[in-house]
Amino acid sequence: MTTIGILAVQGAFIEHAKLLAKLGVKTFEIRQKKDLNQTMDGLILPGGESTTMGRLLHDLEMFDSIKQMIVKGLPVLGTCAGMILLATDLENSEKTYFKTMDIKVIRNAYGRQLGSFFTHAMFGDIEIPMTFIRAPYVASVGKDVEVLATVDGKIVAVRQANQLATAFHPELTDSTVVHEYFLKMIQK
Ligand code: GLN
Numbered sequence: 436m437t438t439i440g441i442l443a444v445q446g447a448f449i450e451h452a453k454l455l456a457k458l459g460v461k462t463f464e465i466r467q468k469k470d471l472n473q474t475m476d477g478l479i480l481p482g483g484e485s486t487t488m489g490r491l492l493h494d495l496e497m498f499d500s501i502k503q504m505i506v507k508g509l510p511v512l513g514t515c516a517g518m519i520l521l522a523t524d525l526e527n528s529e530k531t532y533f534k535t536m537d538i539k540v541i542r543n544a545y546g547r548q549l550g551s552f553f554t555h556a557m558f559g560d561i562e563i564p565m566t567f568i569r570a571p572y573v574a575s576v577g578k579d580v581e582v583l584a585t586v587d588g589k590i591v592a593v594r595q596a597n598q599l600a601t602a603f604h605p606e607l608t609d610s611t612v613v614h615e616y617f618l619k620m621i622q623k
Contacts, residue, residue, distance in 0.1 A: 438463070442492075450481075454611060480514070485532065486528075505521075505533060520532040525541075550569040565608070567591075580594070
């Protein structure tokens with residue numbers, strides 16, 4: 436059975452667990468360093484506040500271990516703040532985090548008014564609902580990064596090898612498409 440660890444120090448982690456339960460996937464919460472000893476087939480970095488999550492990852496001494504797991508090929512899905520944690524480059528932030536995904540991300544990229552909105556757009560070849568909450572978007576990608584979705588010409592979903600990231604919150608809609616895509620990455 437597939438088991439996925441969900442970073443649960445802050446943010447929207449419960450919603451990922453609920454959606455994955457619907458798909459028959461076992462999950463557990465990663466709250467402290469010892470939780471990383473459990474066997475996992477994939478890892479989710481949820482939405483929330485990237486600065487807070489980044490700080491907690493260091494305070495709880497989990498940062499280096501998680502980075503190593505991603506570098507070694509553990510499949511990871513980062514949503515919203517999770518995408519920010521993966522990016523090599525942040526356009527409007529002094530801090531960067533794991534830097535494992537070759538993307539440049541702009542935080543709070545839609546401004547105060549448009550920061551949160553709902554739309555439908557293509558993810559690969561399927562149209563899905565997308566919920567954006569004070570969302571980032573991807574300003575540019577490296578050559579090994581595949582663009583999976585754009586909204587109004589802005590990149591909002593990307594994949595690089597074992598890493599998948601979305602600027603929107605796939606766990607906050609009824610659609611399971613993004614999580615099923617992630618499960619396929621795990622099974623390969
Ligand atoms: N604005 C948040 C950040 O910069 C991300 C928002 C979210 O995850 N919904 O970390």
